[in-house]
Amino acid sequence: MYSSLVRAQNAFGFFTTIAFVVGVLIAATDLFAPRTPSGTVKATNVQVVLGRPHYYSTRKEEYAVVKFDLDADLSSLFRWNTKVLFVYVTAEWPDRNVRGAGAANATNSAVIWDSIITSPSSDHLANIGPATLKKLRRSAAGKSIDPSRGKLRLRNQRPKYQITHPSGKIAETDDVVLKLHYNVQPWVGLLTWDQDSDLGVWKKMKGGLSKKFAFPVLKSKKQEGGSPRGNTAA
Structure with missing residues (x-):
């Protein structure tokens, strides 16, 4: 015993x-810990091309390329328990092909850009060079969190991923919006995402939604192919 x-x-x-x-x-x-994220996002250049959006694509299809401007202040999401902040932008539009009871809420959504921002305490986990790591550590010296970590300012940013649709058709689509999202990964605790309503001192995203725009008519393209990566709307 x-x-x-x-x-x-x-x-x-x-x-x-x-x-x-x-x-x-x-x-x-x-x-x-208060969370007060805010941001503005705006489409600056939108094109629809006929080609192969993925390097492994076996057929041509229409895909959209959306460039955008982004101003965001997500510094309030960085706390002593924050390990990594995942930021991404989606393009969303109503799905006109759905019929029945769920038609009103049917939405296509595709990620066009993303980025991982580490906190000073987890910089060693990032895939960055020694010079950049040294600079980040110097900027965070004497601070619990460097506020500039969560501040983004992008101009005419090229998307990482193109937008396609299972139907292969995407030109002349109306009511498209860009939306800013985030995901907080803590050292200890649960993953948390952007929220649609206020929850105590956690406030919903202020702004973060672009004005509506449309995918234009198909742009002719002499050469086949495209970026080796793409994203398909769900």
Whole structure:
């Protein structure tokens, strides 16, 4: 009953219980830290091309390329428990092909750009060079979090991914909007995403939605092919 193995098991059980309780308390501190994200996004150049959007595509199809401007202040999302902030922009538009009860809420959504922003405490996890890492550490010296980490200013940004549709047709689509999203990955706790309504001191995204625009008529393209990466609307 009081063997060394039993005592080791009891000590380990006590340790894991304490670690779990401390982890819960750490995660709970995020609930009391205000989140006030804001941003503006605007489409600056929109084209629809007939070609092969993926390097592995076996047929030509229509795909859209959307350049955009982005101004965002997500610095309030960086707290001492923040490990990584994932930021991405989607293009969304109503799905006119859906019939029935769900037609009103049917929406196509495709990611056109994304970025990973690390906190100073997790810079070593980022795939960056020694010179950039040294610069980031210097900028964060003496600060719990460098506020500039969450501030983005992009002008006429090229998309990382093109927009396609399962039907292969995407030209002359109306009511398209760009939307800014984020995902916070903490050191301890649950992943959290942007929210549609205020939750205590966590505020919903202020702005972050572009004006409606349309995918234009198909642009002729002499050469086949495209970027090696693409994104298909769901």
